[in-house]
Amino acid sequence: MKQWIFILLMGVLPLWGEDPSPQACPLVDIKEFNDYANQKATIQVPKKATLGENIVTFSLEKSDLPSGYIVAGFADIHAFSSQTPPSIVDGFPRTTITLHEAGTYEFRLKLNLIYKGS
Numbered sequence: 845m846k847q848w849i850f851i852l853l854m855g856v857l858p859l860w861g862e863d864p865s866p867q868a869c870p871l872v873d874i875k876e877f878n879d880y881a882n883q884k885a886t887i888q889v890p891k892k893a894t895l896g897e898n899i900v901t902f903s904l905e906k907s908d909l910p911s912g913y914i915v916a917g918f919a920d921i922h923a924f925s926s927q928t929p930p931s932i933v934d935g936f937p938r939t940t941i942t943l944h945e946a947g948t949y950e951f952r953l954k955l956n957l958i959y960k961g962s
Contacts (some may be wrong), residue, residue: 922950
């Protein structure tokens with residue numbers, strides 16, 4: 845039994861800690877990605893939140909993205925004083941936040957640029 849364990853370990857050890865090939869092919873043009881990632885984004889929120897649906901709208905300076913790029917909008921609940929948390933339907937260009945009770949709410953709004961090659 846000890847011999848089998850030793851043989852298995854000796855077979856696996858050469859694979860441990862191998863560095864990735866330095867000639868790895870990049871999946872995305874980093875310069876192009878950074879150009880789209882560092883553009884001006886605008887977020888419009890309701891002037892006064894009300895009970896029920898509240899729409900948050902995201903817009904980008906360069907709204908026409910090339911094939912493979914996706915934008916995702918999110919609203920994270922940071923804090924709320926009511927007993928029932930708000931409901932959120934994330935999306936881009938619209939995110940819907942539904943308030944079920946009166947209270948104080950704090951959200952973190954963010955946009956993610958995603959690249960998915962074919």
